[in-house]
Amino acid sequence: MATLLIKNAHILVTMDTHRREIPNGGFFVKDGFIQQVGSTAELPQDADQTLDLEGHVVLPGLVNTHHHFYQTLTRVVPAAQDANLFNWLKTLYPIWARMRPGDIRTSTKTALAELALSGCTTAADHLYLYPNGSRLDDEILAAREIGLRLHASRGSMSLGESKGGLPPDSVVEEEDTILADSQRLIETYHDPEPGSFTQIVLAPCSPFSVTGDLMRQSAELAREYGVRLHTHLAETEDENDFCLELFGHRPVAYMQEVDWIGPDVWFAHCVHLNEEEINLFAENGCGVAHCPSSNMRLASGAAPILDMRAADVKVGLAVDGSASNDGSHMLEEVRQTMLLSRLRAGLMGASRSGDDAAPIMSARQALELATLGGASVLGRTDIGAIQVGKAADFIAIDLNRIDYAGALHDPVVALPFCAPNKVDYNVVGGKFVVKEGHLVTEDLPKLIETHNKAARRLLA
Numbered sequence: 001m002a003t004l005l006i007k008n009a010h011i012l013v014t015m016d017t018h019r020r021e022i023p024n025g026g027f028f029v030k031d032g033f034i035q036q037v038g039s040t041a042e043l044p045q046d047a048d049q050t051l052d053l054e055g056h057v058v059l060p061g062l063v064n065t066h067h068h069f070y071q072t073l074t075r076v077v078p079a080a081q082d083a084n085l086f087n088w089l090k091t092l093y094p095i096w097a098r099m100r101p102g103d104i105r106t107s108t109k110t111a112l113a114e115l116a117l118s119g120c121t122t123a124a125d126h127l128y129l130y131p132n133g134s135r136l137d138d139e140i141l142a143a144r145e146i147g148l149r150l151h152a153s154r155g156s157m158s159l160g161e162s163k164g165g166l167p168p169d170s171v172v173e174e175e176d177t178i179l180a181d182s183q184r185l186i187e188t189y190h191d192p193e194p195g196s197f198t199q200i201v202l203a204p205c206s207p208f209s210v211t212g213d214l215m216r217q218s219a220e221l222a223r224e225y226g227v228r229l230h231t232h233l234a235e236t237e238d239e240n241d242f243c244l245e246l247f248g249h250r251p252v253a254y255m256q257e258v259d260w261i262g263p264d265v266w267f268a269h270c271v272h273l274n275e276e277e278i279n280l281f282a283e284n285g286c287g288v289a290h291c292p293s294s295n296m297r298l299a300s301g302a303a304p305i306l307d308m309r310a311a312d313v314k315v316g317l318a319v320d321g322s323a324s325n326d327g328s329h330m331l332e333e334v335r336q337t338m339l340l341s342r343l344r345a346g347l348m349g350a351s352r353s354g355d356d357a358a359p360i361m362s363a364r365q366a367l368e369l370a371t372l373g374g375a376s377v378l379g380r381t382d383i384g385a386i387q388v389g390k391a392a393d394f395i396a397i398d399l400n401r402i403d404y405a406g407a408l409h410d411p412v413v414a415l416p417f418c419a420p421n422k423v424d425y426n427v428v429g430g431k432f433v434v435k436e437g438h439l440v441t442e443d444l445p446k447l448i449e450t451h452n453k454a455a456r457r458l459l460a
Contacts, residue, residue, distance in 0.1 A: 001030055001031055002030070002031060002032075002048055002430065003028065003029060003030050003048045003049070004028075004029040004047055004048065004049045004050075004392065004427075004430050005029075005044070005045065005047035005049070005050045006028075006029070006051050006058065007026035007040040007043065007050065007051070007052055007053070008024055008026065008040050008052050008054040009022075009024070009025045009026055009040075009053045009054075009056055009058040009396070010023070010054065010411060011023060011025070011058070011411055012025025012026065012027070012037075012058045012386065013058065013059045013060070013367070014037060014385060014387060015060050015367075015368060015371045015385040015387075016037070016385050016386065017387070019364075019368075021412060022037075022038065022039060025037075025038065025058070026040045026043050026053075027043070028043050028044050028047065029392040032195055032391060032392055032429035032430040033195065033389065033390065033391055033392060033430075034386060034387060035388065036388065037386055037387065037388060051425070053396050055398055056396040056397060056424065056425075057396070057397050057399060057411050057412060058386070058394055058396045059119070059371065059386075059394065059396075059397075059415075060121075060371040060372075060384055060385050060386050060393060060394055060395075061122065061383065061394055061426065061427075061428065062120045062121065062317075062330040062370045062371060062374070063122045063316060063374025063378065063380075063383065064115055064120045064122070064123040064124065064317070064319055064330055064333075065124050065266065065268075065287075065289035065316035065317065065318045065374045065378060066124055066126060066230075066291060066318035066319075066320055067115075067123055067126065067318065067319055067320065067322075067328065068125065068126055068127070068320070068322070069108045069110075069111035069112070069127070069139060069322070070096065070099060070103065070104055070127060071092075071321035071322040071323035072107045072111050072114075072451065072455075073103060073106075073454055074096065074459070075322055075323055076326055077091065077095065077323065077459065079091045080092055080323065083298075084236065084238070084298055085235060085298050085300060086238050088323075088324065089167070090166070093167055093168050093170075093171055094168065094170075095458055095459065096129055096131065096171065096458075097129070097170050098457075098458050099129075099131050099132065099134060099458065100131075100132050100133070101132070101134045101135065101138045102138075103134075103454050103458070104138040104142070105138045105139070105141070105142040106447070106450050106451050106454055107451065107454075108125070108139045108143055108146075109145065109447055109451075110447060110448075111123075111125075111328050112142075112143055112148050112150075113146060113439050113442055113447065114322075114327065114328040114329065115148065115319070115328045115330060116146065116147075116148055116439060116441075117422045117423065117426070117434055117437075117439060118328065118330045118332065118420070118422060118423065119330045119395045119397075119423045120148065120328075120330040121148055121383070121394075121395070121426060121428045121433075122148065122149035122150075122151070122374070122378070122380070122383055123148055123150060123151070124151035124153060124230070124289070124318075125150065125151070125152060126153040126155050126203050126205075127139055127153065127154075127155050128153075128155025128157055128203065128204075128205040128209075129155070129157060129167075136152055136154050136181075136185055137189075139152055140189055140198055143198075144197065144198070145442065146433065146441050147428055147431060147433045147441045148428055148433065149196070149198075149383070149428060149429075150198055150199075151201050151228075151378055152185075152189070152198065152200055152201065153200075153201040153202070153203035153230050154178075154181065154182045154185050154201065154202055155204065155205050156173060156178040156182075156203070156204050156205060156210060156214065156218075157171060157205045157210060158172050158174070158175045158178060158209075158210045158214050159172065159208070159209050159211050160172040164246065165208055165210075166206075166208045166209055166242075167205075167209050175211070175213065175217070178204075178214065178218075179214075179217055182200075182202050182218065183221060183225075185200050186221075186227055190227055192226065194381075194391070195382055197429070199228075200227050201222075201227060202218045202221060202222040202229055202230075203229070203230040203231055204218050205232065207233070207239065207242070207246075207247070207251055207254055208239065208242050208243075208246075212247070212257070215231075215259075215260060216259055219258065219259045220259075222264065223264065227264075228264050228378070228379055229264055229265045229266075230265070230266055230267070230268070231260070231267060231268070232267070232269055233251050233252070233255065233267035233269060234250075234251045234252065234267070234269060234271060234272045235268070235269035235270075235271055235272075235300050236271070236272070236300045236301070237272060237301075239251060239272075240272055250277075252273065252277040252280065255267075256280075261280065261281075261284045262284055262285065262286065263284065263285030263286070265287070266287030266288065266289060266314070266316075266378070267286065267287070267288055267289070268288075268320070269288075269289070269290075269291055269303065270288045270290075270303055271300050271303045272301065273303075273304060273308075278304065278307055278308055278311050279311055281308070281311075281313045282311040282312045282313045286314070287313070287315070287376065287377035287378075288303070288313060288314065288315045288316070288377070289316055289317070289318040289377060290303055290315055290317055290369070291318045291319070291320035291333075292317075292333065292336040292337050293319065293325045293336050294318075294319075294320035294324040294325050295340075296336070296340065297326070298324055302340050302341075302344040304344070305341050305361070305369075306341055306359055306360075309365075314373065314376045315369055315373050315377065316369060316370070316373040316374030316375075316376070316378070317330070317334065317337055317369050317373065317374060318333070319332075319333050330370065331416075331420040331423075332420040333370070334367055335416045335420055337369060337370075338361050338362075338363055341360065341361040346360075362413075363412070363413040363416040363417055364412065364413065366416050367412070367416065371384045371385065372385060391428075391429055392427060392428075392430040393427065393428050394425075394427050395423045395425060395426050395427075395434075396423065396424050396425040397415065397421060397424055398424045399411050399414075401421065403418050403419050403421055404418055422437060423437075424436060424437050
């Protein structure tokens with residue numbers, strides 16, 4: 001039985017039921033799960049391994065609720081730099097159609113390495129096109145080598161341009177093929193147990209790239225096997241217009257029509273929701289993956305996150321695809337969430353005094369969305385907090401760096417307020433992924449070289 005003692009943290013941010021922040025805190029880990037939490041003096045001292053985190057802030061691992069790993073291969077493509085969502089997609093679809101299985105593996109490792117170094121311990125990825133023999137298996141097996149927890153979404157596109165959809169016919173699949181492969185992946189890889197490293201999600205890409213029949217059949221299959229459902233929704237005004245024209249409904253009403261409203265569903269973006277739609281999500285337990293950097297980058301807008309939280313909608317944070325961000329930095333996303341929410345609040349009157357002032361998001365609220373919020377969106381009760389019984393997923397950041405000089409008054413708040421940094425430690429299930437600021441599960445220079453070679457080939 002392997003044991004690990006974490007001790008002497010400057011501040012241990014538990015995100016537990018009482019939201020404790022423990023000075024000189026620590027916890028005791030046995031076989032990948034937390035056994036005891038408290039001040040260092042209260043903990044057993046006879047562990048197989050001890051990590052002294054004096055001078056560090058320690059947090060639960062961050063949870064990324066929406067990504068497209070493969071897009072690390074197409075960052076800052078010139079023709080897509082200043083496009084809105086639909087034009088951005090049309091520019092990149094033909095490039096993505098050139099990908100090979102090896103590209104999926106390489107881009108998965110690159111995205112997860114970047115996520116790990118920025119504090120992520122669990123990531124949901126949405127892979128929705130499979131050119132030239134690529135499979136979701138390529139991503140799952142690559143993720144196991146990096147060591148983060150993965151919610152691998154079997155995405156799909158079946159509605160090509162010839163049938164009124166947005167993607168070119170060259171990147172869509174037959175629906176029978178999609179459903180058969182979805183079932184195969186669930187039966188092969190899905191692990192619902194506490195501490196699971198691999199879970200399968202069924203994730204038709206969007207209302208403008210799949211048929212209603214595929215949405216319904218995916219929901220039926222997912223519920224038969226007890227796996228979750230995910231898709232993009234209400235990201236832009238163009239999408240609202242598309243759904244009204246093609247289906248006669250706004251996107252959320254269309255989700256109701258195809259049986260995609262429920263506690264087993266979470267949606268990416270949800271920038272353009274009205275009050276009625278927010279309340280519908282709250283009443284039915286739907287989750288939202290908030291992607292602030294991507295929404296700003298593509299000029300999609302600012303999601304009404306404070307309104308969602310006030311209504312008790314489950315909200316987590318996400319970096320989104322690395323071609324619409326163009327990074328995979330989870331601590332940066334925490335900062336962007338806080339700032340974009342404040343910008344939106346300012347436009348609605350947060351600068352006023354008195355009862356008319358709009359509420360603004362605090363740094364601690366943003367950190368909570370990145371931990372407990374993400375865990376809730378993914379349906380995980382075993383992660384998101386440093387708490388007895390939960391998986392030993394945590395990160396540590398050294399305060400003794402220039403970025404935090406003068407920020408000792410409240411070092412927890414300094415993490416989102418000051419310039420985002422790489423983490424010094426990232427531990428998943430009691431195993432080190434990042435140690436003393438270095439990724440320990442992959443040869444990073446070699447990975448970068450392989451990744452850049454693949455990116456050059458795609459853009460040639």
